[in-house]
Amino acid sequence: MIPTDTPHIPVLLREVLAALAPQPSGVYIDGTFGAGGYSRAVLEAAPDSVLYTIDRDPSAIKTAEILAKDYGSRLIPVQGCFGDMDTLLPEMRGKIDGVMLDIGVSSMQIDDAERGFSFQRDGALDMRMDPESGQSAADLVNTLPEEELADILYRYGEERKSRRIAQKIVAARQEEKITTTAQLAAIIRTALPPKRPDRIDPATRSFQALRIAVNDELGELERGLAAATRMLKPGGILAVVTFHSLEDRIVKNFFRDHSAPKTHVSRYSKTEQAAAQATEESFPLRLDMRKPVTPEKDETAANPRARSARLRIAQRSSAPFP
Numbered sequence: 426m427i428p429t430d431t432p433h434i435p436v437l438l439r440e441v442l443a444a445l446a447p448q449p450s451g452v453y454i455d456g457t458f459g460a461g462g463y464s465r466a467v468l469e470a471a472p473d474s475v476l477y478t479i480d481r482d483p484s485a486i487k488t489a490e491i492l493a494k495d496y497g498s499r500l501i502p503v504q505g506c507f508g509d510m511d512t513l514l515p516e517m518r519g520k521i522d523g524v525m526l527d528i529g530v531s532s533m534q535i536d537d538a539e540r541g542f543s544f545q546r547d548g549a550l551d552m553r554m555d556p557e558s559g560q561s562a563a564d565l566v567n568t569l570p571e572e573e574l575a576d577i578l579y580r581y582g583e584e585r586k587s588r589r590i591a592q593k594i595v596a597a598r599q600e601e602k603i604t605t606t607a608q609l610a611a612i613i614r615t616a617l618p619p620k621r622p623d624r625i626d627p628a629t630r631s632f633q634a635l636r637i638a639v640n641d642e643l644g645e646l647e648r649g650l651a652a653a654t655r656m657l658k659p660g661g662i663l664a665v666v667t668f669h670s671l672e673d674r675i676v677k678n679f680f681r682d683h684s685a686p687k688t689h690v691s692r693y694s695k696t697e698q699a700a701a702q703a704t705e706e707s708f709p710l711r712l713d714m715r716k717p718v719t720p721e722k723d724e725t726a727a728n729p730r731a732r733s734a735r736l737r738i739a740q741r742s743s744a745p746f747p
């Protein structure tokens with residue numbers, strides 16, 4: 426991930442807004458407030474709408490509280506994990522018109538060296554989106570058994586040299602505790618061939634893997650999809666933007682498992698159409714399209730971070746969801 430020092434640019438904003446189609450007096454949840462790009466757009470698009478805005482990062486919530494001054498009681502900041510949205514807002518279950526999730530970290534988090542997300546900036550090896558809870562990346566690299574470390578690097582970073590890197594980490598920590606991003610990046614680089622000019626830095630995959638592990642990002646995404654389905658009212662929209670295949674697969678599978686299987690229905694048979702509609706209504710989600718929405722060329726040209734983004738959209742039906 427490249428530090429940018431630019432404000433966070435919302436990705437696929439046009440497409441998310443088109444999917445959500447915010448209505449005046451609608452009630453929405455932004456599960457990943459970040460810099461508030463999505464939140465602001467919804468509040469502006471639908472004049473009397475109300476938006477609950479969640480983030481696990483206390484500094485994002487501070488930004489939300491400042492923004493709330495412009496929107497009064499229409500913007501309600503909530504600090505916590507989107508995977509818990511149904512327990513954070515129990516009174517709103519089944520009453521929400523749309524939920525947005527924009528997975529991953531914000532530019533502000535990457536750019537702040539002290540948060541420890543970027544190997545291109547030396548800082549404390551932390552990587553927690555909520556610095557007040559859970560174990561930091563330094564805790565993991567200094568304490569996990571070698572095999573568990575290798576597993577994390579392989580599963581979440583798709584790092585083929587995971588065992589070699591884990592070995593180097595364990596050898597290095599016996600000499601000296603690993604406390605900074607620069608220290609860890611240097612150790613990882615000793616396990617891999619030097620960076621070629623046309624390739625990503627060899628430390629990229631391992632840093633991604635540790636960040637995912639520290640924040641239990643894939644577990645959170647699974648819980649978040651289920652929690653969002655519980656929050657939506659029939660007809661409500663769930664829009665999820667992901668940035669790598671591990672995340673996109675979770676969304677794709679969740680949507681597939683909770684919507685009607687695709688079948689061919691004759692345009693001419695009213696009976697087949699009625700049967701297909703009844704089947705569709707017995708699943709908690711409806712899918713208009715099975716392929717993800719990807720950014721247009723103008724967006725990727727203006728914001729390289731958007732290149733790997735995928736948006737998937739589902740609509741809540743009236744079928745029960747556990």
Ligand SMILES: C[S@@+](CC[C@H](N)C(=O)[O-])C[C@H]1O[C@@H](n2cnc3c(N)ncnc32)[C@H](O)[C@@H]1O
Nearest residue numbers: 435457459460461462463480481482506507527
């Ligand atoms: C990519 S940014 C969102 C940017 C936002 N859409 C915007 O337009 O500014 C992701 C944000 O989600 C937050 N986040 C990530 N995972 C979270 C989770 N499980 N629960 C709550 N917030 C989360 C991060 O702290 C970060 O602020």
